[in-house]
Amino acid sequence: MAATPGINHAPTCVFLDGATVRSILPLRALIPHLRSSLPSLSLSIHTPPRHSHTIDPSSSSTLLLMPSWSSHPSLPFIGVKLVTCFPLNSHLRLPGVQASFLLFSSSTGVPLVSLDATPLTLLRTSAVSALASLHLSRPTSSVLVLAGAGFLAPYLVRAHLFSRPSINRVIIWNRNPDKSRDLVLELRREFDHGVVFDHAEDLDEVVGLGDIVSCATSSMTPLIRGELLKPGAHLDLVGSFSPAMKECDDAAMVRGRVFVDFDVALEEAGELVGAFERGVMAPSDVAGTLVELLGGVKEGRRDEDEVTVFKSVGAAVVDLLAAQLAYQTYIAST
Structure with missing residues (x-):
């Protein structure tokens, strides 16, 4: 697969915290990115059914696992998002949905970036x-x-x-x-x-x-x-x-x-x-x-x-495309 600019020179598994994700992924950039990339790339993104596991039935607390990967040369990535949904967190003034995303190179399997996927989501x-x-x-x-x-x-x-x-x-x-x-x-x-x-x-x-x-x-x-x-x-x-x-x-x-x-x-x-x-x-x-x-x-x-x-x-399709934009924007700025 063709390499995306910056991937071969990126440090192994950069971590992008929530503040960084919000700063490099503004809606004014993300909305046009999804508008152009979803029609052209979505068919090349493989998204198995997400795993959903109930942690606590009494509170509807849930763990979700959302894998995805692309077969398109312009999107050489594998991604996995882990999501927790705890509705009662609102009483604690915490987000009900919290998440982490790990992006890998699909040509080498090397982990490239870990993102705070709560703001990404x-x-x-x-x-x-x-x-x-x-x-x-x-x-x-x-x-x-x-x-x-x-x-x-x-x-x-x-x-x-x-x-x-x-x-x-x-x-x-x-x-x-x-x-x-x-x-x-x-x-x-x-x-x-x-x-x-x-x-x-x-x-x-x-x-x-x-x-x-x-x-x-x-x-x-x-x-x-x-x-x-x-x-x-x-x-x-x-x-x-x-x-x-x-x-x-x-x-x-x-x-x-x-x-x-x-x-x-x-x-x-x-x-x-x-x-x-x-x-x-x-x-x-x-x-x-x-x-x-x-x-x-x-x-x-x-x-x-x-x-x-x-x-x-x-859907994991959108997560992968959003993570792509966040990662490549970060690499371009370093």
């Missing part, structure tokens, strides 16, 4: 939502409603504002109202003009205001009622990654034109798995994947009143 997840929004939300979208105020929430806000700079109001709801209020204050300090940030006590009361409704929770019961979505709304579902989890009801899935990040969502997303089991929709009703949208194989939003739904569960 937050960045790539929000970037995927932004890419989907570019194809599925209305270009004139002005109101973002966000369900969830955890560690992913500010990344999703930044990503949606990047993809739709027309957004001028963000409304945040969380089961714990104090967390939504705290996040609003944080975002007001970050965006000192141009966008109004509010918190909501009742999610049902604000869902209908959202041109984009984004959800990043670990909910086991539906939060978004499809009947409340406004005509033309785009629903972005990020939180669930197992059949037991769900962030919206069947009405939202049936009412919307549904896209997924990758086909694995048909087996892992609780919103979809449950709808299939109940017979309210079939896998063939899913309109396409993110790669098909980016590659122009499938048409995105078709009119102003169409309700669209994007369900992502996360």
Whole structure:
């Protein structure tokens, strides 16, 4: 395989901590990178089914193992991400999802870099939502409603504002109202003009205001009622990654034109798995994947009143591409 510039001269197993990952992987670089590389490279990236192991059933604590490798000469890497999902960490003010990523050379097997993949995961997840929004939300979208105020929430806000700079109001709801209020204050300090940030006590009361409704929770019961979505709304579902989890009801899935990040969502997303089991929709009703949208194989939003739904569960393909960009950016700067 052709060597990527810098690989043969890189120190063995560089460690990139969270602050470094955030500094060399800004959304303004990551979103265009994924937009161009996913259609051209995703078919060459091999991603076996991720291992999911329940650590503590009472708290839904989970360990995930996500391997991937590329057969494309411009992407000579093997990657493995280890992820822990501990939903109760929110009570400790710790991220519910934490991760580490190890990148190897696929020509020599030499470990190249170890990354703090907690920010990498937050960045790539929000970037995927932004890419989907570019194809599925209305270009004139002005109101973002966000369900969830955890560690992913500010990344999703930044990503949606990047993809739709027309957004001028963000409304945040969380089961714990104090967390939504705290996040609003944080975002007001970050965006000192141009966008109004509010918190909501009742999610049902604000869902209908959202041109984009984004959800990043670990909910086991539906939060978004499809009947409340406004005509033309785009629903972005990020939180669930197992059949037991769900962030919206069947009405939202049936009412919307549904896209997924990758086909694995048909087996892992609780919103979809449950709808299939109940017979309210079939896998063939899913309109396409993110790669098909980016590659122009499938048409995105078709009119102003169409309700669209994007369900992502996360995939090692995106992790590998994000790690590639982080590593090569780091090497180029040293």
